[in-house]
Amino acid sequence: MTRRRIVLSVIALGVIAFFVVSWRSPIPPRSAPTTFPPGQIGKGQILAAEGHCASCHTAPGGEPYAGGYAMKTPFGTIYGTNITPDPETGIGLYSLAAFTRAMREGIRRDGAHLFPAFPYYAFTRLTNEDVGALYAYLMSRPPVRADVPKDTLRFPLSIRAFQSGWKLLFFRPGPLPGDTGKSAEWNRGAYLAEAVADCSGCHTPRNPLGAERAKAPYAGAVVEGWIAPALTGANPSPIPWTQEEMVEYLRAGTTALHGATAGTMTAAIRDALDAPQVPESDLRALGVYFSDMAHANAAAARIESVTRAALATSARGLGDEQDPGAVIYAGACIGCHYNAEPAPLAARPELGLSSTLTLSRPTNLVQAVLRGVGTNQGGRGLAMPAYASALSDGEIAALAAYLRRTRTELPPWTDLEQEIARTRRELADSN
Secondary structure: OOHHHHHHHHHHHHHHHHHHHHOOOOOOOOOOOOOOOHHHHHHHHHHHHHOOHHHHHEOOOOOOOOEOOEEEEOOEEEEOOOOOOOOOOOOOOOOHHHHHHHHHHOEOOOOOEOOOOOOHHHHOOOOHHHHHHHHHHHHOOOOOOOOOOOOOOOOOOOOHHHHHHHHHHHOOOOOOOOOOOOOHHHHHHHHHHHHHOOOHHHHOOEOOOOOEOOOOOOOOEEEOOEEEOOOOOOOOOOOOOOHHHHHHHHHHOEEOOOEEOOHHHHHHHHHHHOOOOOOHHHHHHHHHHHHHHOOHHHHHHHHHHHHHHHHHHOOOOOOOOOOHHHHHHHHHOHHHHOOOOOOOOOOOOOHHHOOOOOOOOOHHHHHHHHHOEOOOOOOOOOOEOOOOOOOOHHHHHHHHHHHHHHHOOOOOOOOHHHHHHHHHHHHHHHO
């Protein structure tokens, strides 16, 4: 046998072995609908809200959980699946065993590998009780017949069997280990963040293959054009995220000392963590977990002084006709963002306390100015008009530079007009 034939034979055997290893058997469809105890369904409803399941499995304007939401990744667009109990287009034929395998291993009922846009790498840590509760809730919802668009992943990433290679590199199944050195409330918060809500999925940077960088947990990342800031001690917010501030933000989508949510974080709060069935104790547990991660208690002593300093800048811009940015701020912004002593109001987000001005890039500020914030996107009752058609790139750059210079002591942002122009193009392409 020639050397070439040997090489080809080895390659062929390797390919065959790979597909044998990646193969998973189908699980038979469930034979009949199942009824579930109301308490189990209720618990599943809470978990679905805390995990903001609807955000990835509901198309804009579509039926809840019927799929179709487009998740744009560097590798192509993946559409959230229909997870209503429709037997043809949803998960109506999934038994509890098939559902559990999908959640724990990222394997569909037919044996195909799921793409890690579905965070099975987090859901693998769920308890059996919680997986069963989620199954009971989803199977008790009205079935919706809705076909989902086909994913547009590039070849060969579109071959699902190749996901087994990704799993060998990055997927570590198993429960979430507890920390005996921490309180029960802290451990509950860790479970909610790491297993249920997959908070790291947005707040941890990813490597070129789309996996979270294990050595940089919660170090911040760009998600759908917005910066999800670091949740560690590197968080850029002028005011530390204490437990009380975190609880208020997760419940209301806004706080007096941090401003209002926007962008992709909105989906984790609106009709999710702010749902009335989500217990206050779980929000407090998340607050304990993340305030500890950010070492917020150590920085709490400076809250009063930082707040006072921010309020002292709130009126800047009035009467400063020499600065184009100040003129724009006075005409377009101060009416909604001005605050006075003794404290800012949650309904009037104080820009001097906002991380949009202290991030390393103006990304979130530019997004907010161009897109605006609709009544269904930020804190309830709050809205901000879009200025994409009202302000030019140069005017937005002048506004951003002025706010950065007068509300922070950080160095100026660079290449402002270029970033604004790029964001404007991306916004136009997405509409």
